[in-house]
Amino acid sequence: MASICVQETQLLTPLPPPPPPFPHFEALEKLLNYRFKNRELLEQAMTHGSWQQGSSSDSNKNYERLEFIGDSVLSMLIAREMLTCYPELSPGPLTALRAANVDTEKLGRVAMRHELYRYLRHRAPPLETQVKDFKKAMKEYPTYSSGLIDTPKFLADIVESLIGAVSIDCSYCLDTVWKAFKELLEPVIRPDTYQKDPTSELHEFCQKRGWKVQLKNTWSTDAKITVTIFGHYVASAGYANRRETAQKRAAKAALDTLTESVSLQELLDREKEALDKAKQGAEASA
Numbered sequence: 001m002a003s004i005c006v007q008e009t010q011l012l013t014p015l016p017p018p019p020p021p022f023p024h025f026e027a028l029e030k031l032l033n034y035r036f037k038n039r040e041l042l043e044q045a046m047t048h049g050s051w052q053q054g055s056s057s058d059s060n061k062n063y064e065r066l067e068f069i070g071d072s073v074l075s076m077l078i079a080r081e082m083l084t085c086y087p088e089l090s091p092g093p094l095t096a097l098r099a100a101n102v103d104t105e106k107l108g109r110v111a112m113r114h115e116l117y118r119y120l121r122h123r124a125p126p127l128e129t130q131v132k133d134f135k136k137a138m139k140e141y142p143t144y145s146s147g148l149i150d151t152p153k154f155l156a157d158i159v160e161s162l163i164g165a166v167s168i169d170c171s172y173c174l175d176t177v178w179k180a181f182k183e184l185l186e187p188v189i190r191p192d193t194y195q196k197d198p199t200s201e202l203h204e205f206c207q208k209r210g211w212k213v214q215l216k217n218t219w220s221t222d223a224k225i226t227v228t229i230f231g232h233y234v235a236s237a238g239y240a241n242r243r244e245t246a247q248k249r250a251a252k253a254a255l256d257t258l259t260e261s262v263s264l265q266e267l268l269d270r271e272k273e274a275l276d277k278a279k280q281g282a283e284a285s286a
Contacts, residue, residue: 024046024119025039025042025043027119028042028046028119028162029042031114031184032162032166032180032181032184033179033180034166034170034176034179034180036165036166036169037169038168038169041066041165041166041168041169042162042165042169044061044062044063044066044161044165045063045066045158045161045162045164045165046063046119046120046121046158046161046162047061047062047063047120047121047122048062048063048120048121048122048123048124048127048154049062049063049064050122050123050124051121051122051123063157063158063161064157064161065164066160066161066162066164066165066168067157067158067160067161067164068164069163069164069167069168070159070160070161070162070163070164070165070167071102071160071164073163073164073167073172073174073177074102074159074160074163074181075098075102076174077174077177077178077181078097078098078101078102078188079094079098080174080178081178081188082094082097082098082101085190086190086191089191093191096194096196097189097190097191097194100144100146100189100194100195101185101188101189103144103147104151104153104156105144105145105146105147105149105151105156106144106156106189107155107156107159107160108134108151108152108155108156109138109144109151110159110184110185111155111156111158111159112131112134112135112138112155114184116155116158116159116162117131117154117155117158120154120158127152127154130152130154131152131155133150133152134149134150134151134152134155137149137150144189144195145195146195146196146197146198146248147197147198147244147245147248148198148245148248148249148252149245150239150240150242150245159184162181163177163181166180166181197248198248198249198251198252198255199215199247199248199251201251201255202227202251202254202255205255205258206229209265209268209269209272210272210276211229211230211268211272212229212230213227213228213229213254214227214228214229215227215247215250215251216228217243218236219243219246222238223238223241223246224236224237224238224246224250225237225238225243225246225247225249225250226250227250227251227253227254229268230268230271230272230275232264232267232268232271234254234257234258234264235250235253235254235256235257236250236253237249237250237252237253
């Protein structure tokens with residue numbers, strides 16, 4: 001009889017309760033100046049994958065699918081804006097402007113400026129730490145840094161998921177989506193405020209002068225990226241466990257050193273001249 005009672009108790013054990021209802025509909029609709037026909041889309045856009053852990057809710061009801069749509073729609077909107085505003089620009093600069101405006105850091109700053117992270121439902125404490133760290137980094141670089149700081153990806157994700165939610169809700173009317181997000185996305189990066197990626201800028205800077213630049217990866221020994229030109233040390237940088245960010249910081253440090261040090265530029269020019277003469281001599285004797 002006892003075993004039967006235990007079995008009955010186990011059968012009657014209730015499933016974990018679903019997460020509480022989403023409380024931020026009005027605040028977000030006011031921020032977007034858009035009223036949802038289907039508010040479940042807004043709720044889904046502000047739901048992190050960790051929120052359903054341990055509950056009986058649909059595990060697919062998080063922002064990931066909406067982010068997928070929002071990423072494509074945002075790219076289209078920015079491309080249209082750049083093409084319309086700057087008819088004189090060729091595809092190369094237009095592509096660069098689009099990439100900068102949909103960059104993770106750019107969108108992360110949007111999420112921070114409007115405190116969108118406050119509305120995100122999640123059960124992942126590390127996200128709070130990431131926000132605090134990003135706030136500190138933004139104080140060091142108050143404006144878009146072209147990748148010199150590490151941006152929590154989830155911040156960019158929720159901007160794109162909101163765009164995806166509005167897109168679906170308005171049946172993909174681009175004008176409606178742009179109206180909802182144009183002000184939020186400001187300042188939009190335009191030709192007069194565009195900054196090149198530090199690594200690309202360093203290579204262009206050196207190429208114009210005929211200098212041979214190398215970014216040496218010493219990550220395994222000292223977690224740094226070192227910049228040398230003709231074998232001469234110029235600068236180095238590290239950044240926690242982010243190699244790509246460290247590389248950009250090293251490139252930026254090298255650019256700063258090169259532009260500030262006339263003596264170093266003269267040394268590198270003499271080095272280039274000597275190498276050119278040696279090459280010409282070798283070709284003449286061949």
